[in-house]
Amino acid sequence: MMAFEITPEEQAELDKALYDALNPLASAIRSRQTGLPADRMWEADPIEVTLSVLAAWKVMDAEVRQLTARAAATAGSYGASYEQMGAVWGITRQGARKKWPDAVSRSAPATARRNTLALFGGTAELVQVSSGDWSWTGVGADGASAAVTDGTRHATAEEAAAHAGAFLKEHSLDAPDHS
Template sequence: MPPSESLTPAERAALDKALLDTLSPLATTLRSRATGLPEQDLWKADPVDAALSVLGAWKVLDTEVRRLTAIAAGTAGSYGATYQQIGATWGITRQGARKKWPDAVRRTDGGTGTFELFGGTAELTRNAGSGRWRWSARGADGATGPADGPEHPDSPAAPAAPADWATKEEAAAHAGAFLKEHALAR
């Protein structure tokens, strides 16, 4: 069952309120920009124009939700989610998920992976000799990593050079933490 179908009436009401609280100022701003009228006079206009302003604001919101949804699907895919898993979460088939987000799951030899998070990008690579994972990243603020971080977690004698990790998930978690630390302030 898709998550939206499992909302309780109270959760749906809270979500509706949050969305409408977000939408109203956006509709007012968009309408003011389009008409040149001061914001305080916008809702005194013809009801059709006011209703169309709200519809236009929903369109902007819909576009942004679609963009953020595609990013979320890509992030899930970069961490190893399959189209079947992504589709099940969205309430569609594997084929539907592949069609909706064609670049969400990247086929690789298992030796690399990239993802975007917090406005930055990270790349994961697997050392063919050791089988361990490394990461490199560029944060939204322009900082690059890997950070000169702690010693390898499972080897106290290891050098304090850029870390490598036993699993792709560990490397991705550390890269994600770096990207979060180097996100632009909102």
Template sequence: MTTVEITPEQQAELAKALLDALDPLAAAAVRSRASGGLPEERMWAAEPVEVTLSVLSAWKLVDAEVKRLTALAAATAGSYGASYEQLGAAWGITRQGARKKWPDAVGRPGPRPGSLELFGGAAELDEAVDGWRWTATGADGAVGEAAAGYPTREEAAAHAGAFLAGHAVPGTRCQSERRSGHTVSV
């Protein structure tokens, strides 16, 4: 597992760059609060409590946005296959801490290529160069296949399911999907 560690020098550079980027936000917050009518070049000379409360309110906005961006980054990493263990290592917390901090960041693994048994027929789903494909045999003996690849497995499965439904024998229903040696009712 790879973690990203930064050196104290890099951390200092990052802190300075962040302060430089956020300074205009703090200045805008100070200008928006009562600064005693001071001109912009003297706004920092306003009442110290007002100045510091203005800066604090600006940092509240920054904090909320950083939390949103952090959750987005965690979810993106999770969508690419990162585990809670990896997210925790990157953030410097445990796997359980990462799961608590970003509960929806890591999805359950989706079904992979496999067999679909519906309406008395069966379909095989496979990922090809041009996308997801299916081949199927309906309960009535009709054989069909995808004319082109679909962008997602779910879309290919839906089209295969529609084919199987169209070639069902009266009285059959949706039964199960087999994947990786397990049968899951659908």
């Protein structure tokens, strides 16, 4: 597995940034628990002070987990695989799938689904593309044809059918001439 390591200087900068972010949170937690002003936090009982620091780290840990899950989902949305995410995290593909179960969308079936729609004397073909979204092409009763060439995709077959149906209605033999 690929490991991403940081230099000792980067580690020192990271530690400082984390402590700088942690201290105001720990002070606020300590102040709420004791009623002491935040600037007098360190005057409290050492056990209570260290427990407030621990509580602040718990809050930061939960936030880091959420940010990590968001980063994994973003990587998955751009096409990263569980194998790649696992390599970055230092775990197996299966471990990455377990850690971030929704990060990578399931592949569409190898064969695309197709439906034909016949309305108003014309036809349209609805096609599910590899991303799972739907597209359509159509030929109206008046001979006009349409193909989605601008990359527009629809989330469901029903949505694609509605757009295709609107095209077919507009290009039926009974449609008013728009010229």
